[in-house]
Amino acid sequence: MLGAVCMQAQNLTVKGVVSDDMDVLPGVTIVIAGTDKGTVTDIDGKYSIDVPKGSKLIFSYVGYRSQTVTANQSRLDIRLSVDAIQLEEAVVVGYAKQKKATLTGAVSSVSSETLTKRNVASLSTALQGAMPGVTIQQTSGQPGADGSTIRVRGIGSINSNQDPLVLVDGIETDINQVDPNTVESISVLKDAASASIYGSRASNGVILITTKRGKEGKVTTTYSGYVTIQRPTNMPEPVAAWEYLQAELNSWDNAGMTVTETQRAQQLKLIEEQRTLRPDNWNRYDTNWKEETISDYSLMHNHNVTVSGGSENLSFFGSGSYMYQDGLIPNDNYDRTNLRLNADAKILPWAKLGLETNLRQSNLSNPGMGSPKSIINQALYMLPTISAAKELDGNWGYGKNGLNPTAMANDSGEKRTTSTEALVNGTLTLTPIKGLDIIGQYSRRQVTNRGRSLITPYTTSLKGQVLGNYPAQDGLTESWNQTIRNYYRAQASYERTIKEHYAKLLVGFQAEDSEYTSFSGGKKGFDLGQNYLDNGDGSTATSSGGANSWAMMSWYARLNYNYKQRYLLEINGRYDGSSRFTPDNRWGFFPSVSAGWVISQENFMEKANDIVDILKLRVSYGLLGNQNIGNYPYASTINPGYGYYLGDNKELTPGVAQIALSNADITWEKSKQFDLGMDLSMWNGLLTVTADYYIKNVYDMLMKFPVPYYAGMKPAYSNAGDMSNKGWEISIGHRNKINDFTYGVTFTLNDNRNKITDLNGLNSQDKTLVEGYPNQGIWGYLTDGYYKDWDDVANSPKLSNAARPGFVKYKKVYKGEDTDPMLIDSRDMVYLGDPFPHFEYGLTLNAGWKNFDLTVFFQGVGQRSAYMSGIGLKPFANGANLFRHQLDSWTPENQNAEYPILVPEANSSDNYVKSDKWVRDASYCRLKNLVIGYTLPSAVASKLKIASLRLYVSGQNLFTISDFYSGYDPEASYSGTQGGEFYPIMQTFTFGLDLKF
Structure with a gap:
């Protein structure tokens, strides 16, 4: 009896709460050192355990540093500190947040700090190279159109939309209209396990953008602003007049054309005069259309003000920003104003209300005639010998049959598009009992676009003779369209921890509808500058309009379970119905399952705990769909604008016609996705590694089967094609602090291999679609x-x-x-290459010393093939000038020249067919971003009555290593009616400051 009393006196019941800096931690494992006895915290972070007095208690939780405490008192409240790799970080996933430590899907995230260091006009461009498996290509530098194309783990479709779903606070939005200063974090859901809860809209991946919220504390105000100097990264250089005339004469001789002595003498005289005499714009022209039309640089500036703060029951975040970007030619600019207010109110102890409002207006201005891209390219290839940009009499030069790129940029009218967006998003969250959250959400997003395109003719002259106006008649077109989208969501989730078991169940319902309306009208022949549609020549009036709508309804669910934070399981499912299909094919079910094993939590890893912080394996498999196929493709539609000769007099009578066949059996495009991944952290976060291998098989792709000509209609879509994407991605990070010096290195590398596996024997005639080869693969001759x-x-x-x-x-x-x-x-013809980037990489170097900070970001592509046509490749194409690099052409003395023998365009077609001669290596390595900043010492800031001030300079696209065509950027897109048209990507130099009060 005495022994029992003594033993009871030596035991101790220890109780307490385990938390981190933000909240209590459920599921923390508590073990008596040297034994297998222990417990776990409940959903409130509470625990109770009987232990021998003086024994050691080990508190461990994935993503946190383990803590060992001596049990010498009955109350022990423990605060765990985060691991250096911050695996406790809450990552935004579908309809919820989840700790990195318990993720079983492939999710990449990027913070606001990374985004705001890259001072670019479009948010999509700021993401480039930041996340493995996400291919981002900036194909243009044009203001208002310099956003990047985004592909998540390859190509998701052939004929349907390939863009990922972009959600801002749960609402679908154009990523390039989002103000980067309002973004808190961005998550990309890359595999089926993480994305399948979005079902039929997630086959191309999901980008979740979370905006900033107010926090409890005093009101803080910030200002961020910068001014940017922009200049083209690369542009080809046209030759001078005498060089063109000499090349022209050489081409005649090379083609064996008959050139009389008189013609030759005249040409040689012109060449000599152009070489030795200055152009007088009367007898001789040597017009540098590039210099006359295209600026060497342009400016961009951005200003943002935020105000945030709150109390225990009410918090808010408000932001206003204005961005203006000038282009390389006159009347080429873009500006955007964003206003956002996020507010959160605790209206009852168990009820919270969140409200987001966002207003945006953007204005895009372009010259009245042509597009900025086409005007730039006309300025590059226009012959220097035909006229001046502006003649001596003050009129515009006649150019090429009146086409004058300098005049088009300066004096041809204006196209102006104003886009206005208004968004209201409200969320009510109820927590009637611990662990149960009930959410109701409604949002309305309205986007209105109004365009006004005014063409005003300019007067042309040549050598003092007025040749008339170009174009012959003025014209005005006004357009309007509006999209209204409503979104409804009801959701409930319940989580509970029972001993060493944790489970969370989430179920929800979502519906949305979208309505689109458009109208446009135009006239020509306005008098006295009265350019309004109620004036003008009525016989030239045109009008058009249309409307469409679609709707979706969905049920979704997710179950998360883990045992001891060691064995992880997640099951997702979504049941979607879309109006874009017939009632018989309207619904689809998209499930996924994933699992994780935290090996570092196993007992056999105990000896390696000083080295390995976390080692986790992940595996997932699931089914996703794609409903982005247009509205009502299954229905036979009637189109106006067709006429019929009727009656005895065979008079032409306006009518309608069915122009395409229909297929009521079409249904979702689908993809089966498998992912195997690993997360590793070592030496307290000094080294982190995340790696994934995936297979994404797309099937039931929409294809068009050929129909006989006598059918009189275009073919219908059918679910007939299959395609696969296989790839891998890896991210390696290292960071450390040595006294006042901090540094970090992050390297990402990924590759995706795309292959069309089944076209039902319907390879395309141009061979861009061939079974067994990549989508849009390049074929040509050897x-x-x-x-x-x-x-x-x-x-x-x-x-x-x-x-x-x-x-x-x-x-x-x-x-x-x-x-x-x-x-x-x-x-x-043989397969020559894949235009899709391979072996994409990014290398980010961060360093800080006292008040200085430095960021260096390299981005590149290890393998990519590109084919250029038209003026970008072919001398004299469409009556064009030559570029300087094209002068390196074949002669009997220069048989290793870059270009074949110069001959007139009509004689040269054999040289410029698609072949390996013109398929170039478009791989590159680019210093994408460099930032140097200095933060004012806090003592100095305090004297100035401010909280902080940071000054910085940065550069974008500072240099590029590449073997691509001379004068061209390997990242840009070269297409257009002339072939090879482009708007150059910009190299930028930025000066900015971040001020906080």
């Missing part, structure tokens, strides 16, 4: 240098009889008996 002489021409295969010495020499690939061994035809 080449073998140039024909050296006429004997080489006679004894080698050729495309046509136009071949001559100095022409591109092609290889015969097809060896069938039914082919002429001396003739190259389409059967000799």
Whole structure:
């Protein structure tokens, strides 16, 4: 009996609460050192355990540093400190937040600090290289259109929308209209496990943007502003007049054209005069259209003010920003104003109300004629010899049949588009009991666009003779369209911890509807500058309009379970119904399952705890859908604008027509996705590694089967194609602090391989869609240098009889008996490359010393093929000038030239067909971003009555290493009606400050 009393006196019941800096921690494991006895905290972070007095208690929780405490009192409240890798960080996932430590899906995130250091006009561009598996290409530098294309883990469709779903606080939004200063964090859901709760809208990945909220505390005000100098990263250089005339004469001789002595003498005289005499814009023109039209640099500035604060029951965050961006030509600019207010109120102890309002207005201005991209390219290829940009009599130069890019930029009218967005989003959260959250949400988003396109003719002259106006008549078009989208959500979630088991169940219902309305009208022939649609020539009046709508209804659920924070399980499902399909095919179910194993929590890893902070394996599999296929593609639609000859007199009578077949059986495009991943942290976060391998198989893709011409209609869509994406991605991080010096290094690398696996035998004629090869793969001929002489021409295969010495020499690939061994035809075309980027990488270096900070970001692509056509490739294309690099052309003395022999365009077509000669390596390494900042010492800031002040300078796209075409950017897009058209990507230099009160 005495022994029992003594033993009872030595035992102690210890109670307490375990928390971190933000909240209580449920599921914390508490073990008596040296034993397997222990307990876990409940949902309120509370625990109770009987222990021998003086024993050691070990408190451990994934993402936190373990803490060992001596049990010498009955009350022990423990505060765990976060691990250096911050695995406790709450990552935004579908309809909720989740600790990084318990994630079983492939989710990448980026903080607001990373975004605001990259001072760019579009948020999508700021994300480039920040997250593995997310391909971001900026293809243009045009104001208002310099956003990047985003692809998550490859290409998700052939004919449907390939963009990821972008949600801002749960509401679908254009990512490039979001003010980066209002963003708290961005998460990208890359695999089926993380994205399937969004069902049919998530097959291309999901980008979740969370905006900033107010916090309890005093009101703080911030101002952030910068001014940016922009200049093109790269542009080709046109040749001077005498060089063009010499190349023209050489091309005539090279083509064997008859040039009389008189013609030759005249041409040589012009060449000599252009070389030795200055242009007088009367007898001689040497117009540098590039310099006359395109500026060397332009300016951009951005200003943002935020006010935030709150009390225990009410908090708010307000933001206002204005951004203005000028372009490289006159009348080419864009401005945007954003206003946002986020407010949160605790209206009852168990009820919270959240409200978000967002107002945006943007204005895009362009010249009345052409587009900024087309005007820039006309300025690059316009012949220097045809006229001046502006003649001596003050009129605009006649240019090419009246087409004058300098006049078009300065004096052809204006296209102006004003876009206004209004968003209201309200959320009510009820917590009637611990662990139970009930959410109701409603939002309304309205986007209105109004356009006004006014074309005003300009007067042209040539050598003192007025040649008239271009174009001959003025014109005005006004347009208006509006989209209204309503969003409804009801959701409930319940979580509970029972001993070492944690579970959370989330269920919800979502509905949304969208209505679109549009109208446009136009006239020509206005008098006295009265450019309004109620004036003008009524016989030229045009009008059009339309409306459409769609709706969705969805049920979704997610179950999270873990045991000892060691074994993790997540099950998701969504049941979607879309009006875009017939009632029989309207509904689809999209499930996923994922699991995780935190190996570092196992007993056999105990000896490695000083080295390994966390080691977790993840695996997931799921099904996703795609309903972004347009409205009512299953229905037969009737289009106006068609006429019929009726009656005895065969009069043309206006009517309508069905122009395309329909297919009532089409349904969702779908994808099956598998992911295997690993998360590793070592030495207290000194080294972190995240790696994933994935397979994404897309099937039931919408394809169009050919129909006979006599059907009289276009083909209908059918679910007929399959495609696969396989890839891997890795992110490696290291950070440390040595006295006053802090530094961090992050390296990301990923690759995706796309392949079309089934087209039902319907390879496209241009071979951009071929079974067994990537989508939009490049096909062409193999080449073998140039024909050296006429004997080489006679004894080698050729495309046509136009071949001559100095022409591109092609290889015969097809060896069938039914082919002429001396003739190259389409059967000799082979696969030449994939235009999709491979081995994308990003390297970020961060450093800080006392009040100085430095960020260096390199971004690049290890493998990519690109093909250019038109003026970007072909000398004299469409009557164009040459670029300086094209002067390196074949001659008998220069047989290793970059370009084939110069001949007139009409004689050169054989040289510029698609071939490996013109498929270039578009890989590159670029210093994407460099930031140097200085923060005022706090003592000095205090004397100035401010909280903080940071000054910085930064640069974007500072230099590029690449073997791409001279004068061109390997990242930009080269297309357009002329072929090779582009708006250059900008190199920027920024000066800014961040001020906080």
